[in-house]
Amino acid sequence: MTNADDLYARYPEVLYPGDLRDVPSGWLGIVDQYFQVVSPLMTDTGYEVVTAAECAGGLDWMWTSPLSSMTEERHRAMDREDVLLELRSYHMCSACGQPGKGWKSGKTIVTRCEAHGVGERVVDSKPLQRRTPHGVVRYDETTDQLVEVDQEI
Ligand SMILES: [Zn+2]
Numbered sequence: 001m002t003n004a005d006d007l008y009a010r011y012p013e014v015l016y017p018g019d020l021r022d023v024p025s026g027w028l029g030i031v032d033q034y035f036q037v038v039s040p041l042m043t044d045t046g047y048e049v050v051t052a053a054e055c056a057g058g059l060d061w062m063w064t065s066p067l068s069s070m071t072e073e074r075h076r077a078m079d080r081e082d083v084l085l086e087l088r089s090y091h092m093c094s095a096c097g098q099p100g101k102g103w104k105s106g107k108t109i110v111t112r113c114e115a116h117g118v119g120e121r122v123v124d125s126k127p128l129q130r131r132t133p134h135g136v137v138r139y140d141e142t143t144d145q146l147v148e149v150d151q152e153i
Pocket residue numbers: 093094095096097098112113114115116
C-alpha cells in the first residue's frame with residue numbers, strides 16, 4: 001500500500017512532509033490518484049494543503065493557492081478533482097483502501113470495508129451528491145468517475 005513518504009517524494013511541488021499526517025492510510029491511494037492529475041496542473045502555483053483529515057466518514061480536504069495563479073482551466077479541473085477525491089473517500093475503506101461503506105459506532109461515522117467495519121452499517125437513502133459551479137454530480141463506483149445528475153428531479 002502507498003505510504004505518505006512515497007507521496008511526499010512523488011509530489012514535492014505540491015506536498016510538504018506532514019501534510020498527510022491525519023489522512024488514514026487506506027485513503028493514501030486516492031490521494032495519489034488526485035495528485036496524479038493535480039500535481040502537474042498546480043506545480044508553480046503555490047498550491048498548499050490546508051486541511052487533510054478524516055471527518056464523518058469522508059476526507060475533509062482543503063488547499064490554498066495565490067489567486068493570481070488560478071486560471072479558468074485550473075479552476076474547472078480543481079473543482080472536479082476536489083469533489084472526486086471527497087466522494088471517492090466515502091466509498092473506500094479508510095483502513096485498507098478496499099471498497100467501503102458507511103459504519104456508525106456511537107456518534108462516530110467511518111467508511112470501512114466488511115472486514116474493518118465497526119458498529120452498524122449506515123444505510124443511505126440516496127447517493128451522495130455535490131453541487132459544483134458546473135452542475136450537480138455524484139460518484140459512480142463502476143467507472144470511478146463523477147456523473148452529472150439531472151437537477152430536474
Ligand atoms: Zn478495510
